[in-house]
Amino acid sequence: MKKILLIEDDQIIRESTAELLEFVEHYSVITAENGEVGYRKALTELPDIIICDVMMPKTDGYEVLEQLSLNPKTKFIPFIFLSAKTERKDVRKGMNLGADDYITKPFTEEELNSAIESRLAKSAILNELRSIEESGNKSTNNIKQLKNLNDLKDFFKNYGIPFSYETNKVIYEEGNRSKYVFLILEGAVKSYKLNEQGKTLTTSIYKEDDFFGYTSFSNNIPYPDTAETIKPTKVVGVKKEKLITLLNNNHKVVLDLVDLLADNLKEIKDQLLDMAYSSVHKKTSATLLKFAEKINYKSDDIIKVSRQDLANVAGISLETLIRSISKLKKEGIVEVDGRNIKILDLNALKTVE
Amino acid sequence: MKKILLIEDDQIIRESTAELLEFVEHYSVITAENGEVGYRKALTELPDIIICDVMMPKTDGYEVLEQLSLNPKTKFIPFIFLSAKTERKDVRKGMNLGADDYITKPFTEEELNSAIESRLAKSAILNELRSIEESGNKSTNNIKQLKNLNDLKDFFKNYGIPFSYETNKVIYEEGNRSKYVFLILEGAVKSYKLNEQGKTLTTSIYKEDDFFGYTSFSNNIPYPDTAETIKPTKVVGVKKEKLITLLNNNHKVVLDLVDLLADNLKEIKDQLLDMAYSSVHKKTSATLLKFAEKINYKSDDIIKVSRQDLANVAGISLETLIRSISKLKKEGIVEVDGRNIKILDLNALKTVE
DNA sequence: CGCCCCATTGATCCGCTTCAATAGCTGTGG
DNA sequence: CCACAGCTATTGAAGCGGATCAATGGGGCG
Numbered sequence: 001m002k003k004i005l006l007i008e009d010d011q012i013i014r015e016s017t018a019e020l021l022e023f024v025e026h027y028s029v030i031t032a033e034n035g036e037v038g039y040r041k042a043l044t045e046l047p048d049i050i051i052c053d054v055m056m057p058k059t060d061g062y063e064v065l066e067q068l069s070l071n072p073k074t075k076f077i078p079f080i081f082l083s084a085k086t087e088r089k090d091v092r093k094g095m096n097l098g099a100d101d102y103i104t105k106p107f108t109e110e111e112l113n114s115a116i117e118s119r120l121a122k123s124a125i126l127n128e129l130r131s132i133e134e135s136g137n138k139s140t141n142n143i144k145q146l147k148n149l150n151d152l153k154d155f156f157k158n159y160g161i162p163f164s165y166e167t168n169k170v171i172y173e174e175g176n177r178s179k180y181v182f183l184i185l186e187g188a189v190k191s192y193k194l195n196e197q198g199k200t201l202t203t204s205i206y207k208e209d210d211f212f213g214y215t216s217f218s219n220n221i222p223y224p225d226t227a228e229t230i231k232p233t234k235v236v237g238v239k240k241e242k243l244i245t246l247l248n249n250n251h252k253v254v255l256d257l258v259d260l261l262a263d264n265l266k267e268i269k270d271q272l273l274d275m276a277y278s279s280v281h282k283k284t285s286a287t288l289l290k291f292a293e294k295i296n297y298k299s300d301d302i303i304k305v306s307r308q309d310l311a312n313v314a315g316i317s318l319e320t321l322i323r324s325i326s327k328l329k330k331e332g333i334v335e336v337d338g339r340n341i342k343i344l345d346l347n348a349l350k351t352v353e
Numbered sequence: 354m355k356k357i358l359l360i361e362d363d364q365i366i367r368e369s370t371a372e373l374l375e376f377v378e379h380y381s382v383i384t385a386e387n388g389e390v391g392y393r394k395a396l397t398e399l400p401d402i403i404i405c406d407v408m409m410p411k412t413d414g415y416e417v418l419e420q421l422s423l424n425p426k427t428k429f430i431p432f433i434f435l436s437a438k439t440e441r442k443d444v445r446k447g448m449n450l451g452a453d454d455y456i457t458k459p460f461t462e463e464e465l466n467s468a469i470e471s472r473l474a475k476s477a478i479l480n481e482l483r484s485i486e487e488s489g490n491k492s493t494n495n496i497k498q499l500k501n502l503n504d505l506k507d508f509f510k511n512y513g514i515p516f517s518y519e520t521n522k523v524i525y526e527e528g529n530r531s532k533y534v535f536l537i538l539e540g541a542v543k544s545y546k547l548n549e550q551g552k553t554l555t556t557s558i559y560k561e562d563d564f565f566g567y568t569s570f571s572n573n574i575p576y577p578d579t580a581e582t583i584k585p586t587k588v589v590g591v592k593k594e595k596l597i598t599l600l601n602n603n604h605k606v607v608l609d610l611v612d613l614l615a616d617n618l619k620e621i622k623d624q625l626l627d628m629a630y631s632s633v634h635k636k637t638s639a640t641l642l643k644f645a646e647k648i649n650y651k652s653d654d655i656i657k658v659s660r661q662d663l664a665n666v667a668g669i670s671l672e673t674l675i676r677s678i679s680k681l682k683k684e685g686i687v688e689v690d691g692r693n694i695k696i697l698d699l700n701a702l703k704t705v706e
Numbered sequence: 707c708g709c710c711c712c713a714t715t716g717a718t719c720c721g722c723t724t725c726a727a728t729a730g731c732t733g734t735g736g
Numbered sequence: 737c738c739a740c741a742g743c744t745a746t747t748g749a750a751g752c753g754g755a756t757c758a759a760t761g762g763g764g765c766g
Binding site: 258 | 578600610
Binding site for chain 3: 659660661671672676679689691
């Protein structure tokens with residue numbers, strides 16, 4: 001019988017979930033009421049899977065995961081986050097730390113169960129692969145084994161070629177043959193396309209710790225857009241051929257990469273929907289939020305970007321963007337000082353229109 | 354020294370390219386002036402890489418590739434297409450047949466060379482993996498080895514669960530937890546999102562032989578959009594867990610899948626650009642082209658779709674779409690009969706605005 | 707044969723772009 | 737240290753493209 005460790009501070013949720021898992025789904029369940037206890041029980045019990053609340057007093061879920069990742073005994077145990085937050089940001093943070101899944105409260109029985117099952121299935125496969133890799137396979141042993149995207153990032157940092165750029169420097173241009181995949185160490189990058197009339201539309205913004213430039217790994221296909229820095233930026237690049245070699249020996253990471261792409265795809269589809277039917281005012285708000293999240297994701301909510309850049313992301317004219325920001329200013333949602341825009345009321349911005 | 358087989362009917366291109374490869378890049382080059390000779394030389398010489406023109410009298414490039422894929426001796430030789438056509442359609446066709454890369458004429462020395470190098474590098478890795486897999490690795494031997502996306506499609510056809518739908522039936526809805534990945538056997542599917550006001554935007558159209566529903570493989574994440582049939586459709590679905598198992602043992606296919614996603618991403622970014630700045634007339638033309646390519650990609654250019662569906666893809670109002678089509682009708686670019694739209698002048702449609 | 711949905715056309719209204727002019731900021735050289 | 741050049745931001749006015757509302761026509765299916 002599979003053993004599940006459930007870490008959750010809310011007594012009611014903890015007990016009802018444990019009951020569900022134990023009597024309906026027939027797992028063996030261990031519970032912990034806080035992060036410390038959870039961490040200790042994980043070490044002593046070595047469960048098959050860990051389900052852990054994110055928001056807990058003192059040691060939160062992120063810390064538990066981080067601790068467990070450091071220990072070779074526990075680092076391969078599938079880790080599922082339980083959270084009330086549905087923010088993309090939070091989900092990403094958890095995933096980046098190496099979580100395997102993310103369930104938001106309230107969840108249905110079916111959701112929980114399917115997450116657990118798919119995790120267990122995957123971990124079984126990975127265990128098998130790991131044992132194969134550990135025994136035979138000498139020829140590729142010199143290549144590091146990567147557990148998740150974080151490890152891939154470390155690889156980039158250690159073995160990639162560093163490049164430095166000032167503001168508004170082009171890293172690659174649409175149509176260039178793609179040779180490198182990049183990771184941003186510091187700064188931010190926009191990628192944009194031009195239409196026939198020469199108008200610019202920014203399709204993505206990448207920040208510190210983001211990968212970019214991954215068009216096609218197998219084929220020698222031109223970049224579909226131009227990448228340009230929007231602040232002084234340091235990146236590391238890894239040649240695609242090298243990356244392919246690496247990925248061929250690290251299956252889990254490839255799947256994570258597929259996920260990253262799928263995530264990008266979702267984001268762009270959202271942008272597409274906005275672009276098609278939203279009012280300018282809404283586009284402006286969405287753009288400000290995007291920048292707040294991407295560029296200044298850890299500092300406070302001051303955005304320092306040219307109006308033109310903002311307009312290009314929103315896909316509207318410069319003047320219209322400015323008018324729209326003025327309106328937000330009048331409504332008391334933002335504060336403007338020169339080119340700096342400070343978000344005063346984040347929630348109001350999210351619900352514009 | 355690596356041996357390259359170059360199949361190209363145009364004497365001038367053949368000779369100059371051969372010269373380039375031989376004297377500048379120092380490969381050993383064999384040439385063939387048509388498909389038959391090329392095929393025979395491939396079998397006898399077993400080159401390390403094959404570069405082949407697509408458009409040739411009698412046996413064209415596609416046929417050569419198809420023939421070579423059938424022979425176990427030649428099926429693993431990297432195959433690069435050389436073509437004057439830059440159409441996405443053509444590129445896709447080649448890739449689907451299992452080509453490894455696609456270079457468009459005229460090409461630069463650097464383009465050609467980097468394609469060859471990256472192919473050779475990849476094939477070296479794959480050879481190594483193949484030998485490892487063939488020797489050890491009994492535990493997963495019962496799982497089929499897949500060479501490319503085509504093989505993956507075969508797997509779907511053989512082991513997937515079949516579903517049948519009439520027109521306008523929902524396959525999955527935005528927010529559903531994703532369990533299956535689908536392959537279309539017959540028919541066509543649109544995937545769309547709704548905005549707050551309930552307006553619909555179609556973000557993708559999938560046709561026969563397309564995969565869809567691949568949101569995230571590792572995570573138990575909701576579908577980001579709704580999939581609905583636009584004609585009677587038969588699909589096969591494979592559970593994600595199963596797919597992950599499969600993919601873990603088939604590295605090459607995963608990379609192909611990454612490419613497919615990257616390709617989708619490119620397509621959507623293009624749509625985004627159109628959406629932002631194109632006139633309605635241009636959006637209409639682009640939409641018609643999209644349908645011509647997607648829905649009726651092998652029959653002639655008659656499109657039979659509701660006006661509303663067209664409008665949803667274009668992201669414009671129904672009436673505006675109709676007016677725009679009327680204009681195309683007046684210009685003699687299309688012909689309308691009831692709900693059928695026939696494209697008379699494909700090129701004119703491509704260059705609208 | 708008639709109903710109903712879908713396609714089409716007309717008229718009106720408004721949001722957004724564009725063009726144009728001014729104000730404000732930054733940096734550079736005398 | 738100031739003045740001027742050359743950006744970037746802001747505001748105003750005009751025009752138009754596309755959405756919306758409304759009414760009519762047409763074709764397929766029960």
